[in-house]
Amino acid sequence: MADLTTTEKKKLERYFDMGGGYFSNLSNSDLEELIADELNIEIYDEKYNFKSGSKANRIRAFWQIEDNHTVAKFLIAALERDDFEKTNSYSYTGNTNDLLRKECEGIITRLMGLQPQPQPQPQPQPQPQPQPLSQTSSMVQEEKLVQAPMKNKVFIVHGHDELVKEKVARFVAQVGLVPIILHEQFSGSKTIIEKIEHYADEACFAIVLYTPCDRGAKATENTPKFRARQNVVFEHGYFIGKLGRSKVTAVVKGDIELPNDFSGVVYERFDDTDSWKLALAKEMRGAGCKIDLNALV
Structure with a gap:
């Protein structure tokens, strides 16, 4: 209770x-x-x-x-x-x-078990000592690395297939990252696109789920084909523009029509053998996400 x-x-x-x-x-x-x-x-x-x-x-x-x-x-x-x-x-x-x-x-x-983060108390800073130019340049680079914490969240774009969404979310958590599912996040009176923009800033990677949720065809065709939801295709393009192609992978379930204007886009097939997990984990690690591949063993 x-x-x-x-x-x-x-x-x-x-x-x-x-x-x-x-x-x-x-x-x-x-x-x-x-x-x-x-x-x-x-x-x-x-x-x-x-x-x-x-x-x-x-x-x-x-x-x-x-x-x-x-x-x-x-x-x-x-x-x-x-x-x-x-x-x-x-x-x-x-x-x-x-x-x-x-x-x-x-x-x-x-x-939800979330606690506000305590604000750090200011500490007295020692006076900097003059450094040779070569050491100063190196220190600037190190400081940038310290100030830019590694993001550990993955945005999941999905349609109506709850099973695929839950399996992918559990996989993301399994390798040590935090899945972002939009409808589970606070809206704060934001519109949908405002929520996407807000939570996209927290993500190191995006996974787009192409599942057969809709059907459609050209006006000259009589037989409709299975398609992903229109919002899925839109958000796929948004995240390619936001994060770059190397940090976005689409997971495809079944025989469905895919957008033909996305060149160089990575698609992984969702199947019952779970082979997609390792392929997806490698894409995420290659994109700079810190993950635990041993968790898949």
Whole structure:
């Protein structure tokens, strides 16, 4: 069960307007779809049927049953959906208390086990001694290396195939890096493209998952072919421009149509033998990511 305190629950209930049995501006089907998409959980299962069985009571039961990480993922998705409803609904304004919003985000941070980083205390600096020109140049290069910490995060661009996404995310964690999955990150009232720009700055590498989620064809063709989602193709191009081709690899599942304008792009085939893992690990190491190849043994 999530270790939400009574005060935290009251803050969340107030922000999402749960007093009358409602939850945000969501209908029963909206809430069911949101939780199913984000967590693969059926909120109308009997185990969540608490008291009257209203949306608010089912969420209270959900908080009581599920663990901290699961509840945090739901709350992130709920905040994003609430922001969307405020922007796109004529009748719904929702809670606009900025302080309460920040407190809710703080609750999510705690549930995810994240702690704010302590600020280092300034230390007295010794007076620099004059150095020969050759030594000074070497010291400047060393200082740049110290000031630029190695990035250890990998951005995963994905479609609707949850299994492939989870397998690749587990692989990234297995070799000692941190996977970034966009919908699991705080939005902070950012648009999708703003979130991509923000979290792309933290990544040393990007993995783009081409899975057969859509179908399409030329206007002159009668038989549609499987394709990746349009957002996947767009973000693939974005990360090539952002990080460079050497730091982006596409993982392809099945027989699907691939963009024909991307020259020199690396594609790895996703299969049940897991041979893609070693190939992908080598690409990541070649791009400068610090990984543990022994973890794949």
